[in-house]
Amino acid sequence: MLAIRVASVQQRVELDAARSGVLATRLAELMGVFERPEGARVDRAMIGALIEAAADAGLAEQVAARPDARDPGEDTIRALLAALIDSPRPAAEIAHLAPIFGYPVLGRLVGASVPSLRRYGGEGRRTPDAVAQRVHLLAQLVAILRGSFNEFGIRRWFERPHPDLTGQAPGDLLARGLDPADPEAAAVVDAALRLLW
Numbered sequence: 001m002l003a004i005r006v007a008s009v010q011q012r013v014e015l016d017a018a019r020s021g022v023l024a025t026r027l028a029e030l031m032g033v034f035e036r037p038e039g040a041r042v043d044r045a046m047i048g049a050l051i052e053a054a055a056d057a058g059l060a061e062q063v064a065a066r067p068d069a070r071d072p073g074e075d076t077i078r079a080l081l082a083a084l085i086d087s088p089r090p091a092a093e094i095a096h097l098a099p100i101f102g103y104p105v106l107g108r109l110v111g112a113s114v115p116s117l118r119r120y121g122g123e124g125r126r127t128p129d130a131v132a133q134r135v136h137l138l139a140q141l142v143a144i145l146r147g148s149f150n151e152f153g154i155r156r157w158f159e160r161p162h163p164d165l166t167g168q169a170p171g172d173l174l175a176r177g178l179d180p181a182d183p184e185a186a187a188v189v190d191a192a193l194r195l196l197w
Helices: 017-030 044-056 074-085 090-101 103-110 114-121 129-145 151-159 170-174 183-196
Strands: 002-006 009-015
Touching: 009 017, 017 044, 017 074, 017 090, 017 129, 044 074, 090 103, 090 114, 090 129, 090 151, 103 114, 103 129, 103 170, 114 129, 129 151, 129 170, 129 183, 151 170, 170 183
Parallel strands: none
Antiparallel strands: 002 009
16 A cells, blocks of 8 residues: 655555556646546556656656566556655646636645746746645645546535535645645645545
8 A cells, every 4th residue: 555645744545556556647647747548547558658658757767667667566556656746847737737727726726826827837937846846736636636526526625615624625725835744735635535435
């Protein structure tokens, strides 16, 4: 089992290799590293292709060097997900998250102005580390939620009070400018991960 980590925080919800592979695929899509063929199921061959694509993008190169990278086993799949979680790609992530949330809501969730987000997304300006980490956290949450909700449902999940978050809405917690290593951010990730079971 893989305990999902966000900025070195160990989460209580653990993922098996199959769920880790699905989550890695969704996250890689949001990071602009991989595009899953429409209707294709996530299987070991697809994860092998994802590992190769990630390495081509300069990510997960150590995972790609494993002997089972083309037909990955459980440990390699978990290592891939861990490598993706540790590798923010804010420009691509902003480009994929903006159509889901719109720039004003995205800016509120990650603590950046709309003009700044547009510049970061267009690579016209370097994304500050704190914003890059919050964008990456949001990408991880969207990757988790994609299996349970469409885009409308994802937006609603962030807006609705959540019982696991003492009745607060996930978006309100994130809008406080949480560091992804904060316990409140970990609680938001845990609440999303519970949807995978």
